[in-house]
Amino acid sequence: MGVVIIDGSTVRDFVSDESEFNKSVDEQFAALDVNQDGVLSRSELRKAFQSMRLIETHFGVDVATTADQLSQLYDSIFDKFDVDQSGTVDRNEFRSEMKKILLAIADGLGSSPIQMALEDDDPSFLKQAADLEASKATRAAQSQNA
Numbered sequence: 781m782g783v784v785i786i787d788g789s790t791v792r793d794f795v796s797d798e799s800e801f802n803k804s805v806d807e808q809f810a811a812l813d814v815n816q817d818g819v820l821s822r823s824e825l826r827k828a829f830q831s832m833r834l835i836e837t838h839f840g841v842d843v844a845t846t847a848d849q850l851s852q853l854y855d856s857i858f859d860k861f862d863v864d865q866s867g868t869v870d871r872n873e874f875r876s877e878m879k880k881i882l883l884a885i886a887d888g889l890g891s892s893p894i895q896m897a898l899e900d901d902d903p904s905f906l907k908q909a910a911d912l913e914a915s916k917a918t919r920a921a922q923s924q925n926a
Contacts (some may be wrong), residue, residue: 784914821862885906
């Protein structure tokens with residue numbers, strides 16, 4: 781486990797690095813695409829959000845939410861991702877919405893740094909953003925020493 785420090789610029793730089801961002805988002809998309817048909821179904825995206833338990837908890841404490849409320853919430857999230865209303869979320873729709881979400885996180889963080897304790901193999905986008913920043917800092921230090 782390691783501790784990373786990020787702020788809005790860390791996340792914004794990650795999103796701006798198109799090759800790293802697309803690679804990370806595409807890997808997450810592939811992991812969520814259980815049946816490997818190249819699109820995310822409503823159930824595949826719902827399983828992803830359920831596994832994160834972001835909605836059913838508030839700061840790690842279970843929140844009483846009815847099954848109907850959860851279903852409505854998951855459906856509205858899916859509808860937001862399914863821009864063309866095809867009934868599935870393709871890779872480009874997923875990339876676009878993830879970019880919006882991460883930029884909103886960057887705006888929320890602003891210039892205030894936060895510390896996050898993360899497992900070394902954590903696949904989250906915020907961990908990948910921190911790793912990208914760390915690798916850039918390492919390369920810059922190495923070029924100064926050369």
